[in-house]
Amino acid sequence: MITRDSFLYMDPRNNKDNFAQCGSCMMWTSNKGPNAMRCHVIGKNTVVTAGMSCGLYVPGTPKPDGGVMPLVSPKEAGLVSRSVRCENCKWYVPKDSHCHLFMVLNKAKPKMFDLKEGVMAKGCCNAQEPHAAKEQAKGLR
Secondary structure (H helix, E strand, O other), X not given: OEOHHHHOXXXXXXXXXXXXXXXXXXXXXXXXXXXXXXXXXXXXXXXXXXXXEOOOOOEOOOOOOOOXXXXXXXXXXXXXXXXXXXXXXXXXXXXXXXXXXXXHHHHHOOOOEOOOOEOOOOOEOOOOOEOOOOOOOOOOO
């Protein structure tokens, strides 16, 4: 059975608006130092701002020191320039805090999917799609 972890869903560790954004990831170099606004695993060739996000998000304090190595491409990491929390997703139903995409997949393929449909507004996953009127991806993929 395919469960919610296949979508990299994470409940927020805090209730801050920057959860799951690069600015609260320990892999981000911060905006200081010789490798400012980079990611330790994406490397020096891609500017990474605090408001971006990817599937390699690790909650923690940004680390300005240390090596910056191109271990994965921005595309492989799923780097996007938008707020990826559930509250900003077109699939999120705030009335009862659930994911409509997970509900549809469970109903369409019950022998394949077993997705917990309840999510948190500040949670996030890699299936997040912005509301068309609110935000658009900036073509980093």
